Amino acid sequence: MIFVSVILLLLVFDLNNQFVRNKLLFSVVLVFVIIISCARKGRPEGGPKDEDAPIMMVAKPPHETIHFDKKNIKIQFDEYIVLKDLTKQLVVSPPLKYPPIITPQGTPSKYINIKILDTLKTNTTYTFNFGNAVQDNNENNKLESFKYVFSTGNFIDSLKIKGSVANAFDKKKLKSIGVLLYRLDSTYNDSIIYKQKPNYVTSTLDSTNFEFTNLREGKYLLLALKEESKNYLFNSKSDNLGFITDTIYLPKDTLVLNPIRLFKELQPYKFKRGKEVVKGKIQFGFEGEKESMKVKLLSEVPESFKSFYEFEKEKDTLNYWHSPVEKDSLRFIVTNTNFIDTVTVRLRKKKIDSLSMSSNVSRTLHLNDTLFLESNNPIVSIDTSKFSLVDKDTLMVDFKVEKQSINKLAVLFKKTPKMNYKFDVLPKGINDLYETTNDTLAYQFKTLTIEDYGSIILDIKKATKHPVIVELLDKDKVIETKYVLSSKKIAFNLLEPKEYTVRAIIDENNNHTWDTGNFLLRKQPEQVIYFEKNFELRANWEMNEDFIIK
DSSP states (O other): OHHHHHHHHHHHSTTTTTHHHHHHHHHHHHHHHHHHHHSSSSOTTEEEHHHEEOOOOEEEEEETTOOOOEEEEEHHHHHHEEEEEEEEEEEEEEESOOOOOEEEOOSEEEEEEEESSSSOOTTOOEEEETTEEEEEEEOOBBOOTTTEEEESSOOOOOOEEEEEEEEOOOOOOOOOOOEEEEEEETOTTTTTTHHSSSEEEETTSSSSSSEEEESEEEEEEEEEOSSSSSSSSSOOOOOEEEEOOOOOEEEOOOBSSSEEEEEEEOOOOOOEEEEEEETTTEEEESSOOOOTTTEEEEEOOOTTTOOEEOOOSSSEEEEEEEOOOOOOOOEEEEETTTEEEEEEEEEEOOOOOOOEEESOOOOOOOOOOOOOEHHHEEEEOGGGGEEEEEEETTOOOOEEEEEEEETEEEEOHHHHHHEEEEEEEESSSSETTTSOOOOOEEEEEEEGGGGGGGEEEEEEEEEESOEEEEEEEEETTTEEEEESSSSEEEEEEEEEEEEEEEEEOOOOOOOSSOOOOOOTTOOOOEEEEESSSSSEOOOOOOEEEEEEEE
């Protein structure tokens, strides 16, 4: 339209009046550019950035209304807002059976509309905590911890309590952990956490801290729950749980000093059926405690029949290897503490796995490491005359071979720093259960100098009566373990230059391992204490620290 006007004006003026025509054209173009610039969305160039969070202007019914009896709530803000990550951020306490309908989502608006589908409890204060979901549309400034509160009774409850949550065993980061309060009254029993929603809920959202507000005076049980279903009901098979042993008294207790420690309960023993995975190998699945689990063959087999079984690391699986037999099935009896069952496993016409070997060594064997050989099948015999170990001068090196497990061999020898080695195993040096043998194995590796390594010396000052398991970790991998009965110095030597973590486990039952907790038994997990900082170890360094364990 502007350009059409320009053309008409130019026709009116004398076409030969070049100066007038150019001046008019320049003026109109300048006006056009200014209009386009003003029409652009966003703040003017050079203007201050909007860093202010949205402000709630008015709510209907008003915030902190008493005698609340409505089904619809409308909240107005001073600018256009969007709701980000609402399903994770919104926490309604006490929890509702049916989630409220909240609109709009995904489009900017100056309003939030809430439609309540539940029948509300009488004389109860409700909190709609939006977390950090409310943000302005342009700069994403967050209205942090925005809440809308009302009461169906005569007053708004106002008591508070706060604390933090942590993993019981490791230092993995946590977020969006549900924290639950159950009122300890005449209706309470321990099974309530499995089948009834709590009286109050909150969330750690993007941190490890939590805070309850608008609570009523009384006695409470405090829990933390990392759950998959997000229904505030504890499922011991899938959820992690933490609890405070002591009763919470409000208004007396407003701060929980120690973190709620999350753990996964050990499941009751449950046997799953076995199945043949390859010829001569059966896998039995199970859940729960395995320490007393045993498998015994009931079927009649030849005298030459051999079998081995071993638990698979970090899996609920027992591997059972056996000599090949001409049978359609094998029958077993499986026992564990307070458990006995018989199982029949059908044998398919599968092939036997050929023997394959692997080693833990690539190019370097560290001075504090052992050379291991591992097979996929049980090893029944070795012929060390087929083994050889030589150094860089082709001199024979003395060694011995020890069986570490059903399918693992350790090659032990005195290592010389800064030396090249060659280790060979000729065919028929290793024989498995199925009478198959190895192909030629050849490994070349070297050792480093002592100066290439470092040491960590810890002066353990123990203020607990229980033994302590001190573990040195490279990320999540345990490198070395020391079992400490009394205060003393311990050394981790010949360590690669890298970052290490140290933790101590208070071994309350003297079983040399960490034990988890159990809610119904009111048993907390064994305490794990991490040293306050990581060790940035360099070559030829010795790092000395005091580690107080209490």
